[in-house]
Amino acid sequence: MEAILQRLRSLRISVTPQRLAILGALESRRDHPTAEQIYEQVRREMPAISFNTVYKTLEIFCQKGLIVKVNPLHEVARYDVQTHHHTHLICRGCHLIVDLDWPEAPLPEPPGVLSQDFRIEHQSLIYWGLCPRCRETRISKEDA
Ligand SMILES: [Zn+2]
Numbered sequence: 001m002e003a004i005l006q007r008l009r010s011l012r013i014s015v016t017p018q019r020l021a022i023l024g025a026l027e028s029r030r031d032h033p034t035a036e037q038i039y040e041q042v043r044r045e046m047p048a049i050s051f052n053t054v055y056k057t058l059e060i061f062c063q064k065g066l067i068v069k070v071n072p073l074h075e076v077a078r079y080d081v082q083t084h085h086h087t088h089l090i091c092r093g094c095h096l097i098v099d100l101d102w103p104e105a106p107l108p109e110p111p112g113v114l115s116q117d118f119r120i121e122h123q124s125l126i127y128w129g130l131c132p133r134c135r136e137t138r139i140s141k142e143d144a
């Protein structure tokens with residue numbers, strides 16, 4: 001708890017009970033939840049909280065670098081409380097996003113970036129495919 005407060009203060013995010021609850025909800029899961037899922041979770045302990053507050057708070061957290069948005073599917077934003085470099089496995093069937101802990105994953109600097117004077121803030125490595133459940137469904141469909 002003290003660590004969370006310090007983290008928020010060091011990022012100059014003012015601390016409110018709502019923000020603490022939202023951060024707590026994010027920390028409690030590793031499935032890269034949507035704003036809607038965080039809202040549903042926080043609402044259980046804070047019935048008066050609005051979706052708008054949750055959504056805006058998540059956006060502030062993103063801007064401050066407390067969380068990152070994982071949005072490769074161009075649908076609803078998914079939020080990731082793990083901001084350190086990690087690899088994602090994404091199922092194109094059910095949109096499951098799994099963290100792969102691979103600190104030594106190679107992330108080459110793309111050519112031309114330095115000449116463009118572009119400052120890279122975040123890099124990510126994504127592997128797309130089908131999760132075991134979706135593979136199974138697909139195989140049984142193909143059999144039918
Ligand atoms: Zn799947």
Ligand SMILES: [Zn+2]
Pocket residue numbers: 032080082086088098099
């Ligand atoms: Zn992740």
